[in-house]
Amino acid sequence: MKIVGEAQPELPLTRSNRWDDLPSAKVKRPKKSDPFSWAYTYTGYSVDFAIQALLRLGVTRKAMVLDPFVGSGTSLLACSLLGCGGHGVDISPFSLLLSRSRIAWRPDERLVFKYLKTKSSTHEDRHSSKDVLRPNDASYVEGVVQAICKGRSVTPQTLWRKLMNDTTGRFDSEVVALLSMALGARDSTRLEKGSNPIWYRRVESQTESSQASLRISAANWAKTISHDLLSAPEAGRKDITIQQHDFTTLKTTKRYDLCLTSPPYMNRLDYVVAHLPELSVLQHLIPFNLDQLRSDMIGTTRAVRKYHTEQTEGWGDRCRETLNSIYNHASYASQRYYYHIHADYFRRLSATILQLARLMKDRAEGIVVLQDSFYKDIKIPTPQICAEMLNNAGFESSIVRTTSVKAHMGRLSPAQTLYAPEKILGESVVYFSR
Ligand SMILES: C[S@@+](CC[C@H](N)C(=O)[O-])C[C@H]1O[C@@H](n2cnc3c(N)ncnc32)[C@H](O)[C@@H]1O
Numbered sequence: 001m002k003i004v005g006e007a008q009p010e011l012p013l014t015r016s017n018r019w020d021d022l023p024s025a026k027v028k029r030p031k032k033s034d035p036f037s038w039a040y041t042y043t044g045y046s047v048d049f050a051i052q053a054l055l056r057l058g059v060t061r062k063a064m065v066l067d068p069f070v071g072s073g074t075s076l077l078a079c080s081l082l083g084c085g086g087h088g089v090d091i092s093p094f095s096l097l098l099s100r101s102r103i104a105w106r107p108d109e110r111l112v113f114k115y116l117k118t119k120s121s122t123h124e125d126r127h128s129s130k131d132v133l134r135p136n137d138a139s140y141v142e143g144v145v146q147a148i149c150k151g152r153s154v155t156p157q158t159l160w161r162k163l164m165n166d167t168t169g170r171f172d173s174e175v176v177a178l179l180s181m182a183l184g185a186r187d188s189t190r191l192e193k194g195s196n197p198i199w200y201r202r203v204e205s206q207t208e209s210s211q212a213s214l215r216i217s218a219a220n221w222a223k224t225i226s227h228d229l230l231s232a233p234e235a236g237r238k239d240i241t242i243q244q245h246d247f248t249t250l251k252t253t254k255r256y257d258l259c260l261t262s263p264p265y266m267n268r269l270d271y272v273v274a275h276l277p278e279l280s281v282l283q284h285l286i287p288f289n290l291d292q293l294r295s296d297m298i299g300t301t302r303a304v305r306k307y308h309t310e311q312t313e314g315w316g317d318r319c320r321e322t323l324n325s326i327y328n329h330a331s332y333a334s335q336r337y338y339y340h341i342h343a344d345y346f347r348r349l350s351a352t353i354l355q356l357a358r359l360m361k362d363r364a365e366g367i368v369v370l371q372d373s374f375y376k377d378i379k380i381p382t383p384q385i386c387a388e389m390l391n392n393a394g395f396e397s398s399i400v401r402t403t404s405v406k407a408h409m410g411r412l413s414p415a416q417t418l419y420a421p422e423k424i425l426g427e428s429v430v431y432f433s434r
Contacts, residue, residue: 018056019400019429022429024401025401026403027045028046036102038224039072042071042095044069044071045074046074047074047077050074051081054258055082057365059258061082061084063084063085063257064085064086064256064257065084065087065259066087066256066259066360067086068247068352069263070088070095070099070261071262072095073095073099073100074102075261076103078260080103080237083238085238085239085240086239086240087240087256088240088241088242089243089244089245089247090242090244090247091244091245091293092244092271092275092297093160093286093288094279096242097175097278097282099242100164100175104169104172104175105229105235107173107176107229108173109173109223112173112176113222115147115173115177116180116215116219119143120136120143121143121146122139132189133188133277133280134188137214138280140215141185141284145178145284148177159285160286163178164241165243167240169237178282180218181214181218182277182278182281183217183221184214184217184220184221185280187214187221188214189280246296247352248352252359255359255360256359257365259360259366259368261366262368263299264299265299265373266345267299267371267373268301269299270294271297271299272294298345298348298349300344302341303337303341305344306340307339307344309323312347315347315389316385317388318381318385319350319385319389322342322378322381326338326339326375326378327339331376334375334376349386353389353390354393356390356432357395360434363433365433366432366433367430367431368429370382370386370427371426371428372425372426372428373425374423374425383426383430384399386430387399387430390432394434395433395434396432396434397431397432398430399428400429402428404424404427405424405425405426
């Protein structure tokens with residue numbers, strides 16, 4: 001990304017026709033020449049949507065925007081382009097790294113390559129990443145991480161926090177080197193598409209010769225990312241921070257003016273399994289438990305708790321009706337498994353909304369982008385449920401736009417076409433204020 005400048009766009013603050021011409025949040029495949037076009041599969045909405053949404057929320061340079069599910073950092077990139085403050089939270093270390101890289105503005109390609117040319121470590125691999133990365137690749141990652149930490153008298157965890165929150169650009173090369181390895185790991189590890197609910201799993205016996213080594217893939221990614229950052233539009237990052245935490249349990253006294261976010265959808269996508277190679281690379285820098293991460297994710301496919309029907313009271317009528325329909329569905333697994341994972345999703349969505357009620361300032365406004373989904377033939381109206389939860393938490397909320405989505409994760413499950421042959425989902429923009 002080019003240098004921080006004063007030449008940021010003037011903010012048009014007029015709120016006439018507020019939602020009429022808001023672009024669709026739907027992420028279309030961008031042109032290959034667009035910076036970070038390869039990242040579109042990680043995103044919930046486009047940069048154009050994020051900028052236009054923030055403008056319609058009346059963003060000013062003094063505003064502090066919260067994105068509690070920062071994902072690939074689209075909201076923060078919009079904040080940096082508009083010149084306002086932003087705070088992104090995400091439970092996944094890979095999402096943090098990707099978000100942070102998208103707003104990097106001073107990467108030094110020579111330094112990135114110096115890190116990536118580091119010799120492999122001779123130490124035994126300390127982490128479980130051996131399970132996913134080939135042994136040679138794991139010791140290469142370990143060597144690069146040691147080179148990044150070398151000469152800095154801080155623990156890797158402290159370094160990680162510095163990398164995430166630096167706004168001077170001083171650590172941009174380190175961030176780009178780490179992201180290059182994470183994406184290189186994806187190319188050099190063969191994952192197999194599984195069935196619902198785990199969409200990917202690692203191939204047990206990998207044929208070493210058929211994949212490029214992580215070292216080569218990482219070097220290619222370093223070129224791509226550096227080029228993307230240097231050709232991206234000018235932006236500034238005066239007050240943009242990123243924090244790794246489960247948003248539903250985040251303790252902070254900070255308050256925010258605006259919110260722009262897209263929580264996980266109830267589509268049974270397991271982000272941890274889907275990002276296994278990328279996360280395995282980061283396990284060499286910061287310790288975290290992949291199993292725990294899977295359980296803590298909103299929308300986890302694991303039945304982490306059993307729910308009684310009365311426990312779901314208080315999440316709104318629409319939510320209760322939907323959960324009751326799942327509970328009463330004739331299918332064998334409905335009461336044993338699906339009821340509980342849906343209840344868990346809505347418990348965490350409700351906890352998210354209560355956090356927003358605590359963290360947003362008086363007269364705050366926000367946008368939540370959400371898709372609905374199907375369980376068998378039952379439509380799960382997540383955007384409506386979210387709007388009802390927001391209203392119950394003291395906000396005024398309504399759905400201001402819905403776009404149909406034909407290409408979505410649900411289509412990967414062949415059985416779904418039996419229940420809902422059309423299977424067109426709605427993606428909604430939920431607005432709230434108080
Ligand atoms: C749909 S993605 C967000 C995409 C983002 N709006 C963008 O365009 O880049 C949802 C994100 O929520 C994160 N997430 C899931 N559970 C979470 C939790 N309990 N706390 C914080 N983040 C969580 C996932 O790691 C994922 O990155």
